[in-house]
Amino acid sequence: MTAQLPPQGPQEPDEHLPGETELTALYRQLPQSEPSAALDAAVLHAAAQAVVAGEQPVIERRRSSREPGNWVQPKPVSAEGPKLSDPSTASHGRRKAGARWLIALSSAATLMLAAGLAWHMRVMPSTTSTPDAASYRAAVNSPVEVAPPAAVAAPPPPAAPAQLVTAQTADHLVEPVATLQQTPQMASAKTAMKRHHAIPAPPVEEVSETAAAAPRPVTEMTRVAQPAAESYSSTAPVATASQAGRSEVAAAPMLMPSPVAPAPAIQAIEKPTAVNPSDTPAQELGKIQQLFTQGHDDEARQRLDAFHLAHPQWELPAELDAQLHKP
Amino acid sequence: MDVAVDPDAMLMLAYARGDVAAFETLYARHRGMLYRFLLRSVRDPHRTDELFQETWSRVISARARYQPQAKFSTWLLQIAHNLMIDGLRRQRPMAEGDEAEAALANVAMPEHEQPDHALSEFERRRNLQRAIEQLPDEQRTAVLLRLEHELSLEEIAEVTGAGRETVKSRLRYAMNRLREVLAE
Numbered sequence: 107m108t109a110q111l112p113p114q115g116p117q118e119p120d121e122h123l124p125g126e127t128e129l130t131a132l133y134r135q136l137p138q139s140e141p142s143a144a145l146d147a148a149v150l151h152a153a154a155q156a157v158v159a160g161e162q163p164v165i166e167r168r169r170s171s172r173e174p175g176n177w178v179q180p181k182p183v184s185a186e187g188p189k190l191s192d193p194s195t196a197s198h199g200r201r202k203a204g205a206r207w208l209i210a211l212s213s214a215a216t217l218m219l220a221a222g223l224a225w226h227m228r229v230m231p232s233t234t235s236t237p238d239a240a241s242y243r244a245a246v247n248s249p250v251e252v253a254p255p256a257a258v259a260a261p262p263p264p265a266a267p268a269q270l271v272t273a274q275t276a277d278h279l280v281e282p283v284a285t286l287q288q289t290p291q292m293a294s295a296k297t298a299m300k301r302h303h304a305i306p307a308p309p310v311e312e313v314s315e316t317a318a319a320a321p322r323p324v325t326e327m328t329r330v331a332q333p334a335a336e337s338y339s340s341t342a343p344v345a346t347a348s349q350a351g352r353s354e355v356a357a358a359p360m361l362m363p364s365p366v367a368p369a370p371a372i373q374a375i376e377k378p379t380a381v382n383p384s385d386t387p388a389q390e391l392g393k394i395q396q397l398f399t400q401g402h403d404d405e406a407r408q409r410l411d412a413f414h415l416a417h418p419q420w421e422l423p424a425e426l427d428a429q430l431h432k433p
Numbered sequence: 434m435d436v437a438v439d440p441d442a443m444l445m446l447a448y449a450r451g452d453v454a455a456f457e458t459l460y461a462r463h464r465g466m467l468y469r470f471l472l473r474s475v476r477d478p479h480r481t482d483e484l485f486q487e488t489w490s491r492v493i494s495a496r497a498r499y500q501p502q503a504k505f506s507t508w509l510l511q512i513a514h515n516l517m518i519d520g521l522r523r524q525r526p527m528a529e530g531d532e533a534e535a536a537l538a539n540v541a542m543p544e545h546e547q548p549d550h551a552l553s554e555f556e557r558r559r560n561l562q563r564a565i566e567q568l569p570d571e572q573r574t575a576v577l578l579r580l581e582h583e584l585s586l587e588e589i590a591e592v593t594g595a596g597r598e599t600v601k602s603r604l605r606y607a608m609n610r611l612r613e614v615l616a617e
Contacts, residue, residue, distance in 0.1 A: 133580040
């Protein structure tokens with residue numbers, strides 16, 4: 107006995123199931139619902155519009171009671187993807203809102219960072235491009251200009267020591283504020299001084315002759331002293347020149363903080379006993395002792411007082427201690 | 434039925450060439466049966482409207498690449514069925530119970546079926562309607578395609594994507610259940 111195969115193929119007549127005729131008749135009596143006129147109009151309009159435009163159809167969709175918003179026009183109903191009322195769409199909207207919030211926050215943070223960098227960059231050049239730093243770089247790069255050999259070899263003009271001291275004292279009174287700013291210049295002067303210490307100092311006679319012949323650097327000090335130097339250069343005895351040199355040595359401490367860069371270098375080179383900020387306390391004491399030895403008691407005492415104020419714990423030699431307590 | 438002489442397919446081809454009147458004729462012939470199929474399947478008037486528009490929108494979009502390889506009604510119902518299945522996969526809540534009954538009862542009735550008719554006929558139709566609603570989805574779809582559109586087993590299989598014997602089995606179970614309800 108073989109199982110009867112069901113009918114196959116489209117040509118074979120379809121079989122009726124038991125009770126199908128009765129059910130079909132009763133089903134035909136069910137309410138015959140129809141689409142609304144608005145629905146018909148929307149579909150027919152979309153069909154006509156698609157033919158006219160030759161594009162994808164656009165159907166005016168009537169808002170569903172579960173959909174937010176109003177009529178959507180135009181909106182291709184065939185567009186695939188989640189509906190507006192789809193829960194996943196709502197969560198996607200929340201994600202988009204969150205993304206927008208993050209974009210706004212990151213933009214604000216970027217602006218703050220840029221403003222901070224701009225402020226920092228505005229502050230930075232002011233500390234690196236000050237005139238002192240520029241002059242320091244210029245002094246380092248061109249030490250010859252700072253202390254030309256002729257100026258170094260030129261002796262102090264032996265003229266008008268009173269005027270010179272007065273002018274230098276005036277400069278000294280104005281300069282304490284600028285002293286700190288001249289530190290790079292002093293460093294350059296020290297460099298120049300070290301370079302020229304190797305040059306043997308000429309004798310006093312030679313210095314006086316060179317002072318008359320060589321051109322001097324145009325500084326205020328030389329401008330003040332130049333007429334007298336010209337008048338003395340040929341007639342003044344050597345002792346006068348050395349005396350003038352002493353008077354200038356006495357004024358050296360006041361000339362050190364001069365705003366003109368070459369001045370400290372010149373002073374330091376011309377007078378071994380001049381004040382040098384880079385000297386150690388022992389060196390300074392040595393210079394002070396040398397000043398006492400040379401007879402510059404006033405200057406030596408002033409520097410000794412200053413040294414004692416700066417280094418109260420320093421144990422002074424007996425002779426200097428006696429000088430310090432001498433009225 | 435020979436697909437080559439399907440008048441609906443001819444109308445669809447004419448619409449693809451730009452004949453809007455052909456589409457209007459095609460739409461008039463299928464609008465009611467498509468709407469009822471959707472309404473009785475999803476039992477939600479609003480969702481039915483959406484699916485109805487979406488189905489016709491797919492038809493309009495596919496006009497240029499339409500090939501009359503099957504009956505137009507089969508193709509149309511296949512689109513509607515797929516859209517409906519997609520909606521069910523999204524687990525949209527469907528109207529149930531009294532809401533579904535009210536939705537189906539609110540549709541206009543022919544005048545000859547208004548309240549002066551016999552109560553027994555009304556009760557039979559109501560029972561049939563409830564019994565169809567309570568069928569499993571696959572059986573309900575097969576019954577609707579069979580009773581509403583009088584599709585063959587092969588056509589139902591083509592629409593639903595199931596095998597012919599599967600469709601036949603579904604129909605057999607579904608009709609047995611409907612007859613049981615009507616016999617109570």
